[in-house]
Amino acid sequence: MGAAGIGAGLGVLGSGKPIVAEFPELLPFAGITIRLDPLGAWFTLTAGLIVVAASLYGIGYADHALRTRAIQAIFPLFCLSLLLVPAASSVSTFLVFWELMALTSLLLVATEHRERASARSAAVWYGVMTHLGFVAILVALALLAGQVGGESFAAMRAGAAHVPAGWRSVVFLLALVGFGSKAGIVPLHVWLPRAHPEAPSHVSALMSGVMVTLGVYGIMRVGLDILGGGPRWWGFVVLALGAASALFGILHALVASDLKVLLAYSTTENMGLVLIGVGGAMLLGAEHATPLVGVLLAASLLLVLNHALFKGLLFLGAGSVLRATGTRNLDELGGLVRRLPVTGALFGVGALAIVALPPLNGFVSEWMLFQGLVAGGGSHVASAAVTMPLAVGVVALTAGLAAATFVKAFGTGFLALPRSRGAAEARESPGTMLAAMGLLGLGCAALGVAPSLLSTQLDRAVRATGTGVLHRPVRVEGGALHLGDVRGVMSPTFIALLLVGSVVAVLVVMRLTIAARDRRRAENWGCGRALQTSRMEYTASSFAEPLQRVFDDVLRPDLDIDVTHADESRWYERTIRLHAGVRDGIEDHVYQPVLRAYRAWGERARAVQNGSVHRYLAYAFVALVVGLLVAR
Amino acid sequence: MYSQLLGLAGGVALVAAVLALWRRSLLAIVRILAVQGLAIAAVALLLGVHHHEVAELIVAAGVLVLKVGVIPMVLSRVVRDAPNQRDTQPSINTATALVAAAVLTVIAFGATRRLVDLAPSPESELIPVGFAIVLVAFFGLVARRNALTQLVGFLLLENGIALVALVATARVSLVVELGAALDLLLAVLVLQVLTSRMRSKFGALDLDRLTELSD
Amino acid sequence: MLLTLVLLPILPALATAAFGWRPSVAWLAVADAACLLAGGIWLAVGVVDGDTAYFGGHVLRADALSAFMVLVIATVALLASWSAVGYIRTEIADGHTTAGAARLFGLLVPAFIASMVLAILAANLGIMWVAIEATTIATTFLVGHHRNRPSLEASWKYVIIGSVGIVLAFLGTVLLSYATQHTGPGAHSTLDWDAMRGVARHLDPAVIRVAAVLLLLGYGTKIGLAPMHTWLPDAHSQAPAPVSALMSGVLLSVAFYALLRIKVIVDLALGPTFLRNLLVVAALLSLVVAASLLIAQRDYKRLLAYSSIEHMGLMALAAAIGTPLAIAALLLHILAHALGKTVAFLCSGEILLAEGTTRIAGVHGLLARRPLVGGSFGLALLALLGFPPFGLFASELAIARAGFSANMGWVTAAAFSLLLVVVAAVLVHARSMLLGEADTPSVSPTSARGAGVPLVAGLVALAVIGITIWPIERLIGAAAHVVAQ
């Protein structure tokens, strides 16, 4: 199925001709209409890649999770809906696939409900937030369809120009809310760090790698393609949301000690980066700076694909760790690179890729994003000149923090000494799981070394966004990456070659000049201590502590110290318990009051139905009197 | 003469509805119900005589049997078995209730003026009266706490509707009329069965005890 | 033919009267419902092209809309009576039901179904009213089936509020007839629907306005539209599960059918705006009430009842929109809601038999302990919340589209926002009931063999109509054409 997705995606991107299909008898009153254009194909391709890997992974992973047949039947449905969402070309078709995706993923999130209460509550959070998004999207699309008098995307595209500007903005904002909630954009992200960790890992990979990006797809499809862009402030809004998400996501990822929560927050961060690109493109698009629009969109799209690859890889790796050790808590892991050599190495590749280091794929997309933003700041568009540098600052800060985050994740999770028995006795995963991870790792490397593999496809996808980008925003000439009319040039291929060459050169020099060939294993320097145990290691929490301190205005960590004094004297403490944690401030300050109001409302409403038949009759009586007065 | 008599019968019916709001004794209320039934039967009779309609005469006879005979009899038997023959304190005090009845009557007349205007005739003049009975009886339903008075309230309300039905539609098919009457009879019997069950389960007919089901 | 359809359901009642309640008689009811379904299909084939079938002059009549409703009734009756076989047997075995109560059950359920079919097939609005009132009477004792205090309380409220409401509908019907009497020289009063539609444009607007209000209030009571919905949670939660399924699944819709027939007349007389505004108010009020009371709900059968109110609100919205698409969606919604609610209530019956409580807090880890019932219940809830691939998704989507196309965007948006609250509330409750580890071992007997068949069949049917409705697409189209021309 995934292969079909890849095939369809590549086919459309290769030829530029959409795949069209119609099934009018399906889906009552609407019919299913499919039209996979290059933009959708890019996302289908992304989905297909991860679906292949996740399915392969699932073969080996299924004995750990997905025990019941019903759940196993849902997984392919989820994959199918992921592949079909980008292909939908009418409001109804889109929404049915969208909700199918939501439902199947919801059920998959709840898979492990018997084991953990957190999985149960995650399912509810996810269900409600996804439905919030659905309602927003439904209203947005149905509103637009109602305004233009047709529900096919083609009709909406044609009619959108004649819709009054106010309505266009309403549609756009609602779509932004709806798709933003799926993409995990702050402040609608709360479900993401709950749901993604609770799902079985290959499902997490699909959710984090593919499903969230479909939120971006929606924003692109509606904002750019169907509405054809809008006023400048649309771009500002998207850019601001993206920036907030990027920073918020990476800060929380930085302090998270649950490996999968860390990855989930990092997803919010990456979607933020993608939206910075999209927002920048919209901003410039409003000013008719089309060459740069293409560059920024290309960066965003490439980041989408890259993110799918490395985040998929990381989640699969996390699943492998979870399966081997039974814990996701980084503070209890460690030393896994020796127990799980393949998983460890591949997780390392994913971590380096997500930190955007050469020669891996994350670097290419981030470079493109920087180039687009820098060039946008240098363009003669005044509004862009102010915002773009700020966006560069945000992206830059995010990049730095991401480096710290993933050094933490890999360093404390896989290096050093095991901190728990589970970690010490971990066993490597079966071959199918490793092959799946290997596939994605290969993808990360391939796209990092040779982005030319997909440059024409990327080009087609960007031009399908309907932003009037006509010339090629991305070209590869002589191995070097050229972007639109940006003068910055870079060749990932050569960087990779030079790096490998240099490493080999250094190795050769060492081999020729060093007498001692073998290494001697020696005890670590213990600063005079005889004992070196894992208790002395830096844990994930301690690793992140300095940065947490730097950002404590934003993160507002909780710190509780419980001291129990000895009976004899209060100067001797018997136990000291330290509880430190970082809570999601947006959840505490935005969602909790809403939840409280919601519950209070529910309690208050009970008075309406208090059981008194008199009261009930009184309702009807009042209705009758009012009705009669109205009827006059 | 015809129209005066019609008016008189309608007036009696309306006054009966208002009186039912005022009285507390269950037996008295059942009697008021019978009186109202009589007034309705009189209206049917007058209509039948005036229009020379056999159907109306049959209806009049039916109303007489049902609303003056059977139902009050069944009810008064229930009342006699009741341990406490007086209704408990209504949830709205009587003075307020009577004022409300006046207001409701005004509303009913106001709301149905256009109905009369459609075909002004002695018969259609009674439509507002019927509506007023409906509203006042409905109000009684809301105000009363005893299951039996609620039952009577329902019947009063139904009488109001029957009055409207009589005067508004000259030839509503007899089948419908009979079906409706049969349904109502059944409903009353059902309610009566429920009342006796209620007495055995709850020991009283106080509806305020029926609040186990809420939310 | 039409008469057969009305009389057919009575058959099991006669059998029960003769032999008392026993499984073979109960199976007869199942077979009977299947026959009714077959008859409904036969009828549907006959009228799908817009023809109308009559019986006895203008006593009974059937067009596509009626045929569709017969199908809905028959489908739910089939599922409910199937499930009733095991349900009553278990109740008798557990001592919750006496032989007498079972006999009454066997008598009244067929009578109830028959009166619903009569209401659908009646050509005369008066007879339709009589039939609907008859359903109240037939179901009162079914609500009181358990003969304990709560069920008695529920039946009292049901019959009082329901009867008051329905007599208001009678008053409205009378006024309609009054209006037909005065449409011009030579006009005579009638309640025949065809005849009324013929003269509808000449009806006096003032009278029709009052009549419309009364009819909406009256049938609205039976439909369960706020603020006349108050009896519904009590009655639906106290009735035995198969009866709850019938009441929630079809009785409400049959009342809605009556409202649709009325709507045709009223809209012809007044234009669409008047009734539309009233319906919008009722729809939003119902949704608000349902959503608010679902939040802190403690009883899962009442939860289903409020969900019915919510869906009736949505249907009222669809009726208010009134375009052909909206009406078609409304009809599909009726069918889908009937299936979904039937499955949900039948599951709730199984859960009640197994757990002995209807409190949400009293049920835990259902999926782990009873995968079939728990899973069906969960899927039915998801279906009722409007997730694909179930039919309610398709109908709600179409309602939304119709709403925005008909310039009722604000109302539609508000309605769907309220649905969000419903989703949140139901998901929270579903979590606490369904998910989690099986902490307490199940003590009560497992449900009867074959109990799962109607559940699964209902869910499959529900999913199928969500994916495609080509067998009944023309029927729905023709039925929608009856209402929205």
Added chain:
Amino acid sequence: MNPGRIGAVVIQIVFVVGAAPLLAGLIRQVRARLEGRVGPPIVQPWRDLRKLWRKERIAPEHTSWVFLTAPLVLVASSVVIAMIVPLVTVALPLDEVGDLFAVVSLLLLGTVFLALAGLDPGTAFGGMGASREMTVAALAEPTLLLAVTALAARAGSTNLAAIVNAALDRPSVVLSAQGVFALVALGIVTLAECARLPVDNPSTHLELTMIHEAMVLEYAGPDLALVELAASMRLLLFGALLANLFAPWGIATGTGVVEMLAGTVVLGMKLVLLGAFLGVFEVFVAKLRLFRVPELLAVSFVVALVAVTASAFLGGGR
């Protein structure tokens, strides 16, 4: 690709590798003199490296391949930078291979590997050093990128040759307000990235204050030599970049032998000046408390941001 241009690359690599330890030695010498000591000779770092190179190779217990590859990657990334950054001449054949962003990322690649290597042995010091190093890097990285942006906005390209050429063509753009801002920001970041005072003290071994040294505590022998060499290469590269970006005069514009020799000499002189300045500077500042370091970096971040906005507003070189 003609031999002259390949030669340019070779010259740059040789220059960086060869001169880097000397630059470190120079700074130490200057400091020692100012503190009234004789100090080790300037070639002392080379001697140290040679000594380490001959020693036994030791791998601490529990370490993995990460520990072993980190020095290689560190050196290799510095070598790659040496190949693509215009140090001696602007006319490098590999200019299109990487721009400033690539350079920054390559630097980060080295940092990340070193931090991972610090965590690998599982000692308290390694973890502490890695944690602090990443804290500093995470905060320095944005400044670096912003400064790059400021420079790029000026030249209209992020490619180094273009920036240097722009400065050569119009010296005014360097000697502007935004140029000064960018210089200050980059200067501070250089100190942080190269583990110099006041962020880190390269000559301390006091546990509580060290950053870089804590990370590399477990290295010995040739591996340590590589780490030390790479550290000094990074310092030199930063210095050379600072020099050539803000005072490019004297850099060769072609690949003629004489031209390049002159360029090399000029670059050497610039570096000597810079090293001397750094030495003097380090004498007069004390090490900051660790938790004050972020404040310093925040200052540099703001300065860089000002530089960027200024260049955008003032129009820069465009």
